[in-house]
Amino acid sequence: MLEVACGLRPSHAYLSEVLQFIHTHPFQRNCSHHKMLAEVLLSVLFLIVCVYFLDAKPKNLPPGLWGLPVVGYIFSTLPFPEQIKNLQRRFGDIASWRIGSRITILISDFAAIKSALGHPNLATRADFFSFNIFSHFENMGILSSNGPQWQHARRFALHHLKDFGMGKTSLEDTIIPEVNQLINEISKQEGEPMEISNALNVSILNVIWKLVADRRYNINDEEILTFQKMIFEDFENAQGPVMLLDYFPWLFHILPSWVINKVMGVNITEYNRNTLNDFHKQIVEEHKKSRIPHNPRDYIDAYLDKEEEEKHNPNSSFKFELFDLLITMGDLFVAGSETTSSTFRWMIALMAVNPDVQTKVQAEIDAAVPRDRIPNLNDRKNLQYLEAMLNEVHRHASFTPLGIPHMVSEDTDLEGYVLPKGSIVMANTSNCHFNPRYWKYPKTFYPEHFIDEKGKCMNKKEGFLPFSIGRRVCLGETLARTELFLFTSAVLQQFTIKSPPGEKIVAETDPSKLIFNHVKPYKVVFERRTQTI
Numbered sequence: 001m002l003e004v005a006c007g008l009r010p011s012h013a014y015l016s017e018v019l020q021f022i023h024t025h026p027f028q029r030n031c032s033h034h035k036m037l038a039e040v041l042l043s044v045l046f047l048i049v050c051v052y053f054l055d056a057k058p059k060n061l062p063p064g065l066w067g068l069p070v071v072g073y074i075f076s077t078l079p080f081p082e083q084i085k086n087l088q089r090r091f092g093d094i095a096s097w098r099i100g101s102r103i104t105i106l107i108s109d110f111a112a113i114k115s116a117l118g119h120p121n122l123a124t125r126a127d128f129f130s131f132n133i134f135s136h137f138e139n140m141g142i143l144s145s146n147g148p149q150w151q152h153a154r155r156f157a158l159h160h161l162k163d164f165g166m167g168k169t170s171l172e173d174t175i176i177p178e179v180n181q182l183i184n185e186i187s188k189q190e191g192e193p194m195e196i197s198n199a200l201n202v203s204i205l206n207v208i209w210k211l212v213a214d215r216r217y218n219i220n221d222e223e224i225l226t227f228q229k230m231i232f233e234d235f236e237n238a239q240g241p242v243m244l245l246d247y248f249p250w251l252f253h254i255l256p257s258w259v260i261n262k263v264m265g266v267n268i269t270e271y272n273r274n275t276l277n278d279f280h281k282q283i284v285e286e287h288k289k290s291r292i293p294h295n296p297r298d299y300i301d302a303y304l305d306k307e308e309e310e311k312h313n314p315n316s317s318f319k320f321e322l323f324d325l326l327i328t329m330g331d332l333f334v335a336g337s338e339t340t341s342s343t344f345r346w347m348i349a350l351m352a353v354n355p356d357v358q359t360k361v362q363a364e365i366d367a368a369v370p371r372d373r374i375p376n377l378n379d380r381k382n383l384q385y386l387e388a389m390l391n392e393v394h395r396h397a398s399f400t401p402l403g404i405p406h407m408v409s410e411d412t413d414l415e416g417y418v419l420p421k422g423s424i425v426m427a428n429t430s431n432c433h434f435n436p437r438y439w440k441y442p443k444t445f446y447p448e449h450f451i452d453e454k455g456k457c458m459n460k461k462e463g464f465l466p467f468s469i470g471r472r473v474c475l476g477e478t479l480a481r482t483e484l485f486l487f488t489s490a491v492l493q494q495f496t497i498k499s500p501p502g503e504k505i506v507a508e509t510d511p512s513k514l515i516f517n518h519v520k521p522y523k524v525v526f527e528r529r530t531q532t533i
């Protein structure tokens with residue numbers, strides 16, 4: 001019926017009017033309403049076609065879950081970590097999953113990870129809410145920055161951290177006092193079940209902070225303990241419900257603030273970030289007062305020198321500025337402490353669980369190092385089994401099991417697939433670390449995995465990626481390895497680590513956590529081996 005089609009009320013008077021209108025205008029049978037309807041229908045059809053084409057799955061996308069426009073594939077009864085773990089099982093070593101409107105590519109095979117992360121188009125950091133919150137959503141610092149900013153910042157940091165590790169005071173001279181501090185702390189409770197968290201956290205932080213800010217702290221320094229708690233809290237928050245905002249950034253503007261704050265902890269992360277920034281700013285201000293230009297004591301001084309230089313260079317392509325320095329300090333503070341102390345805690349637990357390995361390491365130390373001094377870097381060449389043991393700790397811990405996510409900056413070919421621009425790339429390094437293709441006894445703690453035919457330790461090995469690979473590879477690898485060597489060799493020279501009497505501790509992680517593998521908290525007993533030196 002005409003009136004229905006034109007959306008008119010079926011009134012007889014009106015109908016007769018319309019009929020008369022049509023009758024008297026025989027060549028304009030389409031009433032204007034009718035015309036409008038056609039237009040609306042056409043528009044809707046056009047929109048549907050558009051959405052369909054815009055939403056068409058990119059050609060040669062790795063197999064995986066696609067789902068619906070806007071939301072992607074989100075319907076499942078499984079919790080998020082379980083879902084992503086199923087991806088490889090269902091779709092293989094290069095799989096895709098659309099969440100929201102962004103595609104995540106999960107790569108689980110070593111060769112594919114190597115070629116993906118080695119590709120210049122994959123050197124971009126994922127623009128995740130949970131990362132960018134630390135840089136105030138600015139392209140600053142190292143960890144979450146991109147493009148020329150990242151290149152400059154990374155190069156500058158690599159260059160100057162090396163300077164301060166190997167220049168006036170050697171890296172060793174920076175680390176040894178911290179090793180002694182830790183051993184002292186442990187001595188106070190030797191023979192009793194203990195946690196070593198605080199002493200360790202501060203000792204490890206002191207190393208990076210000496211290089212960056214020429215400062216060190218006592219184990220009971222209230223201020224520094226507060227900051228460490230904040231970092232730990234941030235690590236935990238970052239792998240919690242806030243990840244929803246990484247995939248659905250627009251939810252930030254829609255969700256009620258109690259969800260953003262109470263459930264996702266965004267206000268806490270912001271509060272921690274601001275408190276740290278203020279603390280760092282205060283340190284920079286003090287440096288500005290006490291520095292002697294061109295005679296840097298630490299990273300901050302070197303940065304301030306560079307800042308002045310660039311200010312007077314009209315050709316400079318890069319602005320060094322306070323805000324960038326603060327974000328960089330935050331990056332180094334966070335990336336340079338919790339990672340290393342967490343790995344050390346894994347080592348302690350794994351030694352308690354694997355007494356045979358521990359005995360072997362101690363025998364090696366005893367043969368190479370006189371008992372009246374703790375090991376130093378010259379002893380390293382003679383402590384190859386210990387080095388191999390530390391690599392085995394990295395393998396077992398797989399501290400960042402999925403790496404730190406990257407993003408694809410241009411459509412990129414990988415093993416016959418196309419990774420679309422804007423996709424998130426996660427590399428299951430933990431999958432490589434437990435793959436029988438690369439490891440004789442994948443599940444066993446077996447340092448011999450890293451010993452070559454000549455009895456030397458191999459730090460590079462197929463399937464081994466604790467510091468990632470490619471252009472964004474961890475820039476603190478040398479530092480972390482040196483620290484772990486000096487701390488571990490001294491502690492194992494002095495003490496034997498055991499589970500508390502009648503208990504058997506386990507060295508494992510919380511499987512519901514996706515991004516960082518912290519070892520479950522435990523207590524161990526440190527038994528003195530030699531006389532106090």
Ligand code: HEM
Binds near residue numbers: 477
């Ligand atoms: C056992 C200790 C450590 C582990 C397991 C570790 C692991 C990692 C991993 C997996 C990445 C991500 C690389 C990528 O995006 O592909 C990374 C990045 C980074 N690490 Fe480490 N790291 C450790 C210690 C350190 C230390 C001591 C520092 C201090 C200088 C540091 C500074 C950084 C920085 C600044 C980045 C960002 C690099 C970039 O985005 O270009 N890390 N680390």
Ligand SMILES: *[C@@H]1O[C@H](CO)[C@@H](O)[C@H](O)[C@H]1NC(C)=O
Binds near residue numbers: 198201225226230342
């Ligand atoms: C030290 O680190 C451990 C593990 O990360 C954590 O449980 C503990 O709370 C930390 N201590 C402080 C004071 O932050």
Ligand SMILES: *[C@@H]1O[C@H](CO)[C@@H](O)[C@H](O)[C@H]1NC(C)=O
Binds near residue numbers: 258261262268271
């Ligand atoms: C964050 O927000 C929650 C809920 O609104 C509140 O209980 C908490 O005190 C806030 N924390 C901080 C550090 O602002």
Ligand SMILES: *[C@@H]1O[C@H](CO)[C@@H](O)[C@H](O)[C@H]1NC(C)=O
Binds near residue numbers: 312314
């Ligand atoms: C800036 O670039 C110009 C042209 O390349 C060059 O002549 C000049 O010396 C440069 N100035 C500085 C301070 O490097």
Ligand SMILES: *[C@@H]1O[C@H](CO)[C@@H](O)[C@H](O)[C@H]1NC(C)=O
Binds near residue numbers: 085434
């Ligand atoms: C990564 O690989 C490990 C070891 O094969 C597996 O247990 C884990 O579920 C994988 N994680 C994801 C997210 O696929």
